[in-house]
Amino acid sequence: MNAIVSAKWVLARMYEPDVVIVDCRFALGKPDSGREAYEESHLPGAIYLDLEQDLSAPVEADGRGGRHPLPDPAALAARIGKAGISNESRVVAYDDQGGAMASRLWWLLKYLGHDNVSVMDGGFKGWKEAGFPVTAEQKITIPAQFLATVQHNLLAEVYDVQDVVAGAKQATLIDSREPARYRGEVEPIDRVAGHIPGAKNVLWTEGRGADGLWKSAEEQAARFEGLGLAKDDEIIVYCGSGVTATPNVMALQEAGYTNVKLYAGSWSDWISYEGNSIAIGNEENRKD
Incomplete structure (x- = not known):
């Protein structure tokens, strides 16, 4: 998969069974805003992964690892599998922060050895401006097995x-x-x-x-x-x-x-x- 895919590309493939769409919206300093935005409206079938709760480890008291520490690979792989992403999934991530949060998931999956991941160009704003469908309905997630091969x-x-x-x-x-x-x-x-x-x-x-x-x-x-x-x-x-x-x-x-x-x-x-x-x-x- 290309690192960047268009909203039209996603629209054409969003209901294919191996495609998993991930909403990564998050605002620094407003930790609940991303999930609230997701609950209000998101791409049909999209799941939500939170920058701090899902895509980072807890912050250490001494600051080692930084403000968004790299998750333990085994723990991250387990979270990815719980979200319904398998080694065969094609993952598309989006946000509304210029691609920064979606790119974090892109890199983490690459780090775990999963190359079938892309970021949707234009984010949620571009998707809505194109008149493409949105929903507040949340899909039922069926856990999958995800085996990491750390790079x-x-x-x-x-x-x-x-x-x-x-x-x-x-x-x-x-x-x-x-x-x-x-x-x-x-x-x-x-x-x-x-x-x-x-x-x-x-x-x-x-x-x-x-x-x-x-x-x-x-x-x-x-x-x-x-x-x-x-x-x-x-x-x-x-x-x-x-x-x-x-x-x-x-x-x-x-x-x-x-x-x-x-x-x-x-x-x-x-x-x-x-x-x-x-x-x-x-x-x-x-x-x-």
Whole structure:
């Protein structure tokens, strides 16, 4: 399956028995809003998975793992199976947050070895604007068996990033957050401002065009070409908590990069370690 599918593609296949549609709507700071929106109206047959309850582990007291810690693979596989997703399912995820929450599920399923997963372009808003059907009726979910084959090559741990910063490992770090947060000028969520030293800033929302739809593979490639990367260079992508980095991971894949990893704990995990260094401002202005 393609990483991105159109609303028309979903409309044409939504009643096929192996298709599972997942509503991932979620608003940071309003943890109940996504489920409430789902209960009010969603794609026919869609199930709901919550960013914090289903797609993240509980937050650790010391902050390790970040604000949305990576779930234990076995626990996540069990939750995926309980939602009616099997290894044979074709999964389509959508949200109303520019694809960030849906991309989180896309990446998690890839991490568990499930490639038949896509994000619906345009999200719920685009679906409704197209005049496609919605409902408040919730389908009865029949649990399925989902066996995970964890793809460790898709994940970067904090020690991998530490090695990059120390110069012991070759990789390019990409920070997906807003430029002002990257530069350390503002920090509305985490307790420390700034970025991981050496990281380049590529805002995740720039993966969509003015119409809100996903850019073409060629346009995605143009976003990253200034970094001077070969297609097989190792790239580690992060954001605040491992959510909005996933659209950039998907964009890099669309652009043809083959060695892309997610630092799942991201900035909120990085700053939980006292010895980790922090950079402020733009990288070209740094004086080490």
